[in-house]
Amino acid sequence: MNLKALCASHSRMKTLMIKTGQREAFVDISKQVNAIVKEASLSAGICVVFCPHTTAGLTINECADPAVVLDMKKALGEIVAEGSQWQHLEGNSPAHVKASLMGSSVLLPMVGNALKLGRWQGVFLCEFDGPRERELWVSVVS
Amino acid sequence: MNLKALCASHSRMKTLMIKTGQREAFVDISKQVNAIVKEASLSAGICVVFCPHTTAGLTINECADPAVVLDMKKALGEIVAEGSQWQHLEGNSPAHVKASLMGSSVLLPMVGNALKLGRWQGVFLCEFDGPRERELWVSVVS
């Protein structure tokens, strides 16, 4: 294997499928992402999770108390008013706005072949237009 | 070429110039970024687009229906009230806030020497204090 192939192999991408059960939901995907990272051959690097959808996003926040992400869902509902007049005819413009407010990717440090997050942190798929089956693309860069 | 030079060459940075035509505009830059990525020598990795400005940002959202980003512009106008009293004397504090809400960079997966985005996704330069000529810095990490 030559140098270029070795370096390229560091960034192979894996797909994670997540079913969301409600119109809006914050789904803790930390365990699933960690399982993918553990399979990777690098013992250090940065894990990138990318959301290829436009009415769902990704964020990192507290996973210890599930009330935190319920409050986040409520707060976003107050920040982006459902009742505004929108030009996009599908009626899900607030979902698009919330997706951009959360962001389409997260960066997760790795140490010793595992994710290294803060004590209270979890990685959340933020569903704003479900229920759906969503896919996420997980890569590792070194 | 030694090892270090090879690895360093993976992250060379290219500049993309974008003219924005209005005070606020979401400009789809997907094609321009993809053209830069196609020139890069790596066939896989993660593309990083960085916005070096403080009253413009970057986001990924739907590019199929242009109404989506018009709704996003409208929503951000409601989220950050123009009429508040600001300490920053230039009068563009809402533009600074919106830039941070969107973020200063996006991560874009690559496969086979091209960006790999979701079906409905485009990459947008979010102009909040134009019209101006903005520059973006595009890198690839593997």
Next chain:
Amino acid sequence: MNLKALCASHSRMKTLMIKTGQREAFVDISKQVNAIVKEASLSAGICVVFCPHTTAGLTINECADPAVVLDMKKALGEIVAEGSQWQHLEGNSPAHVKASLMGSSVLLPMVGNALKLGRWQGVFLCEFDGPRERELWVSVVS
């Protein structure tokens, strides 16, 4: 040193400790991050700063006029109302929401062994539930 070790060494992670003096504060950490980057052996790449906390975030915005981040603090206070009824009993739900709005990481381009930011840009730790001592994890990927 073999190839794998060389590549892994590119992403070693360093910890930066920052004391915040108020409940809410935007602390410019550009100099401290730059000092870490200058110690790194790579002359190009992308610096990743990660915040392992759930009531603090990171953003990039104007550092020239300190009024800009004061306005940002005020705007976020209007965006996320303190007076709402929250389920999370610690009473700091607005801090969690603001942390996700800003984001848990920033990507910073590097050139010639130093951060390369836009003319007016600084990197800010966004404290929403201080005063505390916070830690940040700084990595370089190439």
